[in-house]
Amino acid sequence: MTQERIILGFLLLLITSCSKIENNSTKLYERIMGQNSWGYNDGKGNVVIPLGKYKFLNPIDEKGMIYANKGTKYGYIDIHENILVPFEYDDLTVFSQELSCAKKNGKFGFINRKGKIVIPIQFENETFFRKNGLALVKKNDLYGFIDKKGKEIIPLLYQNANQVILDSLVTVKKQGKWAFFDSFGKQKTDFIYDEIAATSFNYKDTFWKNGLILVRKNRQIGYLDKNLKEVVAFGKYETGDRFNSNRIAIVSKNQKYGIIDEFGKEVVKTEYDTIEHPEESYRESEIFLAKKGNYLILLDKNGKKIYDKIKDFSFDHASLGNKTQKIYHIQDLNGKYGAINTKGELVIPVMYDEFRDFRSNNNAIVKHKGKFGLVDLNNKITYPIDNEEIEQNSRDLAFYIIKKNGKVGIINKELKTMINFDYQDLQPCFYDQINKFIAKQNGLYGVIDRLGGIIIPFQYTEMSNWVEYGPGSNFHFVTKDKKQGLITKEGKTVIPVIYDSLFYDSDKIIILSKNGKYGVVTIQNKQIIPFAYEKIYLEPSLFSKKKETEFYVLKNGKYSIINDKNEVIKSDLPKNEVENKFSYYYN
Known part of the structure; x- marks a missing residue:
């Protein structure tokens, strides 16, 4: 899948988008989506292109052209529905270097913005022109590169080929080996590499702009600079990663891991059992996590040691006043918890049995000597550490449910009492976790609001909150006098509470x-x-x-x-x- 196709796939997820077209006056148009169709309205909500005519319309591009799908064919129109590229293609890409890759009868070529075929439809792959002025094409199962006039700059003679967005270099494969060529078609290396790795750089690909190029030859890895000179000799390291955006890479030798810079210097000695980038918010983080023996070490994005000899860690954000900062929760080898900032400075002493996330809030729940309380980023106790339990609602962190002396109540984010400590149990109702609560009093369950007002009287020995395969979130299964039934969230009887069992x-x-x-x-x-x-x-x-x-x-x-x-x-x-x-x- 090409980069342009990835971008287009992302745009398909957008329900609406706004585009501007410059002519005598600037007009704002809004892209709208209906059932299996797209259209456009003007800035006042008037229909410009009605729904029902086009299966898909892309946002208006910088030249006022709209990529469009009508029936089974693709073309380009303007905002007035003038046809700029006829609907005669099985597929098109967005314009790259002023050319669009067009598909017809299973083959690909290129058209210009006037819809004229400028490179004949003859290739076997969808492609587009990169910054270096070349497009990677395939014909008769062989690969090569053409320029915007269709001239073969690197002949279509090769088993495979690759190019990146940022660099002028390209790679081609012959008889199982890879070589580098420049964008003028000049061969820069012999066909000696088993593998040449490209690197992600701000969502764009590069061979060398991150630092060095990772290559493999004769089952050994090495690193080359942008001039394809060997900087890290083949065989010096057993394994190696691509260079990241901070221009460093993880390597290993003798089954020990370290980090090198773009000059091949070890900025972190190869002395660790493992080094990796831990996952942060479902993506790879910039920092490094190293393991040595029975403990972990945190390293910053440049490989500098942040904190040593920990058992575990996690990411968090904490607020103090109006400022929010990233912190790392750490657990020492004795199982105690604390927190450091990104510079490795201790902000929460390593003293707690439990330490839950701030989650960009001003307070975090901690446990010390068997009791729970709240602390801020300065480790100031903001709510006494003398409670049997504290839970924070997960939806918007608006309050804390606290159990103290056998009674349960709720305090708000400002740490003021919201619901008095009059209950044996409290839990937010699944259908309204901010305003309604299942409460237990004198051994019986009911539902109250955030002011303590009774919505469903306390008369049930059991009350469900939400059941995965139940009747939805607007109902409660209830038990009373050992009998079962079903009621609504308002307390209205659905199934009378008179049955011995209910399935x-x-x-x-x-x-x-x-x-x-x-x-x-x-x-x-x-x-x-x-x-x-x-x-x-x-x-x-x-x-x-x-x-x-x-x-x-x-x-x-x-x-x-x-x-x-x-x-x-x-x-x-x-x-x-x-x-x-x-x-x-x-x-």
Whole structure:
């Protein structure tokens, strides 16, 4: 997939985008998406290009052209729907170096902005022109490079080829070996490399702008500079990474790891068991994590040691006043927690049994000598460390649920009491985690609001919050006097709390038992199977492949299969076979 195609794929995710076209006056147009179609409105919301005509429209480019998909064909239009490139192509790319790669009858070529074919449609790959003025093309399963006039700068004679966005160098492969060429077609090295690695640099590819080029020859790695001179000799290191944007790379020899700079100098000696970039927010971080023996070492993006001899660490952000800064939680070899800043300065002493994330907040939950409290980035105690538990709501960090002296209450982000410590338990309702709470008082559950007002009275010995395969987040399964039922989040009865057991499969199938007999109702409490059976089993709808709902029922000691009309489909089923079949689901 080419870079242009990646960009286009990203743009497809956007529901709307705004574009400006410069002519006599500047107009703002808004790209809109409908059901399987796209259009444009003007800045006042008036329709300029209606929905329903085009399967896809790209944002307006710098020359006022819009990449468009109509039916099964692709072309270019302007904002007034004038056709600039006819809809006769199976695919097109956005313009790169003023040319668009066009696909027709399974082959590729190039058109200009007037829709004229300037490089014949003859190639086997989608491609585009890089900054060096070349495009990598394939024909008859062989690769080479052409310029914008279609001239072969590097003949199409090779097994494979590669180019990058930033550099003038390209690489080609012959008889299993790679060589470097420049953008004028001059061969710069012999075909001697088994592998030549490109590097990511600010989302653009490069061979050498990060520092050195990683190559492999005769099963050994080495590094070359931009002039293709050998800087790190082949065989000096057993393994090596590409150079990163800070112009350093991880290497290893004798199964020990270190870091080198662009001059081949070891800025971190090869003395560690491992060195890696830890993951931060689902991506590789700039810092390094090294391991030596039974401890870890943090190194900054330049390889300088931040902190030594730790058991574990994690990333976090903390606020102090109006400023937010990155910090690292660290755990020492004795299991105690603290925090350092990016310079390696200790900001939270390594003294806590637990230390939860600030998450860009002013306070963090800590545990010390078996009790919980809150501290700020200066390790100032902002809420006493004398509580049995503290939990922070996960949605917007708006409050803390605190248990103290056997009672539970809530304080807000400003550390003021929000709900008094009058409850045995409190948990935010799944359907409104900011304003409503399931509360327990005197052994019974109900629902209250953030001011302590009662929404559902305290009358249930059990109350569900959210069930993955339940009836949704607007309901509670409840138990009262050992009987079960279902209520809404407002406390309205859906299934009366009179049943000995309740099994929810779907809104259309709820299996209940009462006085030793089983039946089935809907979520509207409409009976579909009478309470006439000693057992009712059902394959959960998630796993069942049958079109018709089948219930396995026990009556007078015999199992049968019935449908949702209570009609017998099959009778006299072996008892052991049925009960073994459903033991996993119902026990």
